[in-house]
Amino acid sequence: MFDYYLRLALCRCRQNVPMMLLLVLTMAIGIASCMTAMTIFRALSGAPLPGVSPYLHVATMDAREAVDKDNPDYKRPDSLLKLADAKALVDAHRAVQQVAVAQSLTRLGNPDGDTSSQAYGLMAYGPALQTFGVPLRYGRPWTEAEQSSNAPVVVIDTHVAQKLFGTDDAVGRSVTLGQRSFRVIGVIAPWAPRMQIFNLGQNAGGVTGQDENFFVPAQASLDAGVGPFTSGECGKDAPVVSFQSATVAQCRWMETWVRLGTRAQVDAYDRFLAGYANAQHDAGRFAYPPQATLYGTQAWMTLNHVVPDDVHLNLILAGGFLLLCLVNVAGLLAARFLRRQGDVAIRRALGASKRDVFMQHLVETGLLGLAGGVLALPLTWLGLWIVHMQPVSYADAARFSPDTFVVLFALSVAVGLLVGILPAWRVCRQPPALQIKIA
């Protein structure tokens, strides 16, 4: 029966080609706009570090000291801490894993000084690779002993290793970082969070995550004269510090990330954090009530508007657009089906049930929906290409992926069927005798 309906549908489509094209094109435009917005939205939602970030939390508190006391407002949670506070939190070992990090940008050179590479990386206090689940290719992460003795060790990614040494396995080599030579103890695969998660308070519109080319113990890096990318929040009487300055003793520039498994662990850590912050306030260090709060990665990103509102608005708009296309096609289909009431009446009189007629029309609209989907494929690709060409921060997310294809296929069939339900129901509702009389 199904292939008979299919042949009937094909036959009918051939009878009025312009109308069929109009229907298919309308559906295709609706589907394509929705797919474009959905692809970008999907790329920008979900976990920034799959499998890891759902368990990651960042500590926030109002850690301003008396010297910062120029503005009593604490409007949004602040994740920046002084190195001393970050160290205290990490050294307390109250979470499954914990690390304090700051973004850095510097030049890494090979020992001869003939090749160097500008690289982004994380200055860290604590086991950064383990906490963030960064995959090691060669070597090992730094040990606590190396960290506490401020040993000049560094972990680089294969990209930098290739550039400086022409090989992936650079373990044991030396790189120049700032004014000192650092020993490479590990090489990681290129690694970047899918979206920005670090230093969001000072994030200027970045959406996709930064490639982190190296990881270095924070104190060793400071000793070599390499500081964080932004100096964070510095006290009023601090020496003028700027981009990459290592003079950050009076600044809050590190973020503390902790990995916690269960709800109970989160609650316990929350209490520990509040206890630590309140103790600092009571001791007179923190000038204001600290309001210490632990934020999950997702909540932290939402709070800091990492994914721009535009992306959500686009999705709503595209949804509205698809809805409109559906109503439009449904109207045209209804008119088209009702013109053929005569044929339907004859089928009914010959013994077809309402259900048969309904199915026949649904097969026809499903076919049209599928045709719309096929046409939507190049249109979606075009839409993504246009977005990709735009110099906006989320352009990188506009990429055609295989699962997009599956979603598109499902969406187009769903659209075809959805759009046909009302008209098909309408056409099979009338009693056969009356329709024959009309015919």
Next chain:
Amino acid sequence: MQIRPILSTLRHHKLTAILLTLQVAFTCAIVCNVVFMVVNRVHRIGVPTGIAENELSVIRSTGIEKNENAQAQHAADLAALRAIPGVKSVVAVSYSLPLNQDESTSGICPSKQALDRAIQLNSIDGSGCLEPSVYDGTPGLIDTLDLHLVAGRDFRPGEYVTQGKPPVTIITRALAQHMYPGQSALGQSMYDGDRFIRVVGIVDTLLRPNLRQPGVDYDSMILPQLPDDSVVTYVLRSAPQDRQRVLAAAAATLVKVNPNRIINPKRMQAYSQIRAAYFQRDTTMIGLLVASTLGLLFVTALGIAGLANFWVQQRTRSIGIRRAIGATCGDILRYFQAENFLIVGAGVVLGVLLAVALNLLLMTHYELPRLPLWYLPVGALVLWALGQLAVLSPALRASRVPPVVATRSV
């Protein structure tokens, strides 16, 4: 023109008529809101900065020499840059420029009492204290940026400081009005927590490096503070057509004066690029919104025309009969036009309600202002016009149906 026969005809096409009405309603609701968003963004990207935007070029230099004397280096650089042909003037600033997103702000109060109030309230809201953006730079900043002094004077050479904090400032008119409403700000002493800063001049307009809310976007102040860091930004003023050449020459000159520095090509920009970069997201969004609006209207017009076409085909015989019993071409034409007018009218009424509802929904989730009510009648008129335009061709075809059709069987 009788409405009754039209309504009774539509009763036979309930489903299609309802779908068409819904379509018009959705279009009306979406288009009203989208056009409103476009207008908002166009306003946003047109915000004036107060500086001579198309005459300025900006270049950032990062010194990498150890223990270099930043002041001496800047002075040498400025002298060399000034000598480039075509450069009218040049200044060094630490990093802040309007819309370049490198911002430094400072909490500041109109008086010491206001600060006490702020501390008591534990908030600067309502205390009279504000948080303006702070600009600095070498002498000549006002002239190089082409700021207009509306009161007071420029800084005197003796007022520039390198270390510590200067005791005088020039503020924008907006900051003056917000800080000292109803009185003259010139000569007043503002208090920043540990010292007083006297207002010696007021400039017309100077936008912040980052936009906040429309009310406070122009709250800026300039301090006579010389940049004192190895990272410094030079602002060059030249004729608009010279900017590319001047930038290239400036980079070469800076390297010649002292090669121990990094000049990131991304940080060598005509000012117009800084502005374009700041509003990139808005520009893209405007393009997208306009494209989808046109798409919506086009689809709606196609739908209206397609349905009207069907109806004309379906009613060919009835049209023939009407013609045979005396209806003119004009009667038939007006019949279809009136029918369309009624359907679109119903859709528009529903659409206006939906538009307001959609706006309220968007307002709760996004920072959107309220939709001005005059958008609604304008949207309605546009849709009516669109409907009439779309129905014109099928209606004309209907009016050309000859009366003789009545005698044929379909």
